[in-house]
Amino acid sequence: MFRISSGRRAVLGLAAAAAMTVSLAACGEETTSGTGTGAPVPSAAADAALADKVPAAIKSAGKIIIGTDSTYAPNEFLDADGKTVKGVDVDLFNAVAQKLGLTTEWQSAKFADIIPGVSSKKYNIGVSSFTVNAERMKETTMVSYFSAGTQWATKSGSTINPDDACGKKVAVQVGTVQVDDITARSKKCTEAGKPAITVDQYQAQSDATNAVISGKNDAMLADSPVCAYAVKQTNGQLALVGDIYDSAPYGYVLPKDQADFGGAIEKALEALIADGTYKTILTKWGVEAGAIADPAVNPQVS
Template sequence: MARATSFKALALLPAFALAGLTLACGAGGNGSGGTAPSAGAPAPQEIPAETKDAALAAMVPAAIAADGKIVVGQDQSYAPNEFVDNGKVVGFDVDLGNAIAQKLGLTAEFQNAAFSGIIAGVGSGQYEMAMSSFTINAERLQTVDMVSYYSAGTSLAVPKGNPDKISLDDLCGKNIAVQQGTVQVDDLTKRSEDCTKAGKPAINMQQFQAQTDVNLQVQTKRSQGMLADSPVVDYAIKQTDGNVEVVGQPYDSAPYGIALKKDQGDYAKAVQSAVQAIIDDGTYAKILAKWGLNTAGAVQKAELNPAVS
């Protein structure tokens, strides 16, 4: 399943650090843990502004609309979905978030935060929306409303050439990096338990707060592999000039969801309708193309609190 807060206990962070090498979240760069695109690279496609829909704007609670903006919580270390480039937050979720706000007659203000604390921030009212590649799952739907907008799976990435010849079925005893608070933590925990039950060594799960650090672990061969959302792995491969490669196919595909505080009148319906309008007018497809996201994960219908397993 794609990126989602894990409600299980986090394993201890590895004792070593990437002194002098770590590209910290929000510190700039392309979010891959690699080098920024060359100066001669084509400029990203500009996404046309959305036209305000007065009927949808009227559904936004006055407390949110009063200052003319929607405060959006996200972990800006997850390229190409949300990351900082040359001091500016960019990405798939950012472009879509801007379009949603425009459709509602507002502007989006993106605030960087640790991934594992964003959902709680939505519940407390710190954020008026969360767009940070959150997977929709039954546990999360108990605490927030969610609007679906893309479907992604988990991919395994390794250093170029896969020097340790690992695969998803052969992670026992391996050093595998993941971002804290993601569903990949739960995935590796279960896989590690299966290893020990079979009399094999446990997986050495190496957790980091920022996805950029996870990417760099693999690129510098300090980890033998990493698990992350498929769009993130695909982007890391491109931005590291092939120094990272994928093994096998993405698995456990599930929808991303925009998280909203419950019991806010028609606000969630307004966001759902805004996403649907952006899909219908073609802007959604342009945003996918801009960030190179696989169209197989595109949704044709934005759903509010869809049924999930």
């Protein structure tokens, strides 16, 4: 998700509020995930040459410990059991790990705690819809794997203009690039003599979504696949507003000194793109529009 330094729930459906409450309560639990429900994802054969580039401690353990904010459907969110993390990010990185000869252990965490957790080696990697940007690459190694933009959503039947939301109440998740986005828009309002935007920040994206459904907030903005999924899963309670903008790559987050490991992950992604596994996974979750052809370690970004 578009998230800045330091963008996810059980499928919403008709019982949206209840499902989101269950998922939030389970946040912070350590979980080991499969691919979740839905169409099966083909297994990826291990590549010995890539496996040799895995850091010794991880290779010895045979598994990679992943920090994720499991409140960001369809990217990473909790299954109906309230423990198992699933989503497009989960399916895709599980396949990457298989290429590296590793199993995965997904640990739910607050989004803002993941990068510090990677830096302190609590997690081997952060996989949580992190937007690649220069600020993050100052302290981490990042490997791009997907592209997303920002999208707005509101309650069906409501009207809001993202370019003139002055005086409105808008929901965003803490620590995301959308916080900067809406803060800048509010500043333009006040500079023009109009009412400021009330910016409500939520720890979990599911809570931001629920705030719009309940009418507490007039609108929300989040990463484009997240908004699209929320609209679909709430059976028409929400509607998308305006166009997708500010597209940028997502990246896996590694410790700063692990560029070589990042290179192995990049090559694993390239193999998954070449054999069609990458496309199969994205299509399963309906996010194939965000596919990229050229994953990279610390890609250049504007």
